[in-house]
Amino acid sequence: MPDTRSVVRALYIYTFATLVEWPKEKRTGDFVIGVFGETAGVYSELNKKYSGKSIGSQKIVVKNYQSTKDISDSHILYVTPENSKYIKTLVQTTIKENTLLVSEGAGGLTKGAIVNFIIEGNQQKYEINKSNAKKHKLVIADKLSDLAANVVK
Amino acid sequence: MLSASSSFAQIWTGKAYDFYKAGEYESAKTAIDSAISSIERFDSQTWQLRGHIYRDISNGDQIYYREIAIESFVRAKKIDSVGLYTVKINGYLRNTLVRYFNDAVTLLIEDGEFEKSEESYNIYTREYKKLIDPNFDFTVTNINYYNAVGSEYLKKVDIVEPTKKMQLREKAIEYSNKVLVFDSLDFKANFNIGIVYYNIGVDYIITIPADGITLEGIILNQKKSEEAFLKALPYLHRAERLDPNNKAVQEALMGCYYGLNNNEMYLKYQKLVDQHNIGTYLERHNTHPADIENVRQLLRVYTQTLIDLEQAEKFKKILFALENP
Numbered sequence: 001m002p003d004t005r006s007v008v009r010a011l012y013i014y015t016f017a018t019l020v021e022w023p024k025e026k027r028t029g030d031f032v033i034g035v036f037g038e039t040a041g042v043y044s045e046l047n048k049k050y051s052g053k054s055i056g057s058q059k060i061v062v063k064n065y066q067s068t069k070d071i072s073d074s075h076i077l078y079v080t081p082e083n084s085k086y087i088k089t090l091v092q093t094t095i096k097e098n099t100l101l102v103s104e105g106a107g108g109l110t111k112g113a114i115v116n117f118i119i120e121g122n123q124q125k126y127e128i129n130k131s132n133a134k135k136h137k138l139v140i141a142d143k144l145s146d147l148a149a150n151v152v153k
Numbered sequence: 154m155l156s157a158s159s160s161f162a163q164i165w166t167g168k169a170y171d172f173y174k175a176g177e178y179e180s181a182k183t184a185i186d187s188a189i190s191s192i193e194r195f196d197s198q199t200w201q202l203r204g205h206i207y208r209d210i211s212n213g214d215q216i217y218y219r220e221i222a223i224e225s226f227v228r229a230k231k232i233d234s235v236g237l238y239t240v241k242i243n244g245y246l247r248n249t250l251v252r253y254f255n256d257a258v259t260l261l262i263e264d265g266e267f268e269k270s271e272e273s274y275n276i277y278t279r280e281y282k283k284l285i286d287p288n289f290d291f292t293v294t295n296i297n298y299y300n301a302v303g304s305e306y307l308k309k310v311d312i313v314e315p316t317k318k319m320q321l322r323e324k325a326i327e328y329s330n331k332v333l334v335f336d337s338l339d340f341k342a343n344f345n346i347g348i349v350y351y352n353i354g355v356d357y358i359i360t361i362p363a364d365g366i367t368l369e370g371i372i373l374n375q376k377k378s379e380e381a382f383l384k385a386l387p388y389l390h391r392a393e394r395l396d397p398n399n400k401a402v403q404e405a406l407m408g409c410y411y412g413l414n415n416n417e418m419y420l421k422y423q424k425l426v427d428q429h430n431i432g433t434y435l436e437r438h439n440t441h442p443a444d445i446e447n448v449r450q451l452l453r454v455y456t457q458t459l460i461d462l463e464q465a466e467k468f469k470k471i472l473f474a475l476e477n478p
Binding site for chain 2: 007019066121143
């Protein structure tokens, strides 16, 4: 069975990369998309579709992390649902790295994520916490906010 | 074939019969055509023999000869005013007409000539009703034939370029719907339509191009995908009612609900599918312990559907060891 959910999430994550502005110091070198959780699913999709491609002049590198201590400098960090209990801890480390912290499931934004995947009707959508984005010194494009299912200012 | 009770000497017909028996069909054809230009044309048996000769000239494969054979049998029946040979001639007609049906099947399955196949099939049913039995019930034959057409269109979807897929899927739906007109509870037609819509739903997602995709594009494709999955559900649930333990149906329903982000229903069908598959996964693990994908499946099964914490822990450790050699 094709993993349609992971395909959609991976596509969303890639578009987030094109609609968020990182601080100047993060606009050189590789563009790192990290996945904290299983290697199948979203990580596999991202790796297959985007590894080696570019965001602007930055080459995309997709990394997988199995434990919080392995997580290093990422532009985007997607935390799989089974690891959502670590989000609060991860907020501390990702703030200073200006990481776009992406979670999935109820309460993700409250725990500190900037973008959270949710299900609305039969579709996968996302919600945004602009205040969390600001703390990470990230600028969210209007389009990303406009098409979000929910925006927390 | 020729009886001794003919009312007049059958010179040409007799000759034709001898040639026919000897397998000399061209000579038999010349002789029988002479017979029908003579007084012998008033004998039903002459026309019956002509039918046989023309039918067998090319094993009935050449439509031109086949049509002459049918015409001859029809003429034989007409001349037989007392109906002495009716049953026999109907049998000859049936054996000749069935070649149109056989052609339809060959054109469909072996040659992939869908339109020609249907043309041949229509000749078969139309002529059968006209020449043999106007009340013959073709319901079962129609169901089998249209289901076969629908299935062949489905098979072809897998081997054509992406731009042609939709056209073939529409055809598969069209022919499966023809079946449903005869029998709304036909399993295969319901299943095939469900599968077509399911595949359309999947394609709307997995064919989204990786590059240049926009948020609007993701949202729009999800919407189209959702519509297709929702269209699949009634057909698949009907198929499920008709064959409750059918794994293929359960897999399709599982895929639809997964695509629709309906976890409760997805897990219900995932569990049913896992019950079918668990033996295979375990056997595979015994013979191929390093198959990491299989171990992932076992871990998923024992964690999500056929929950067994002890087994889950065991396969979690095995997976970790395989991922970190």
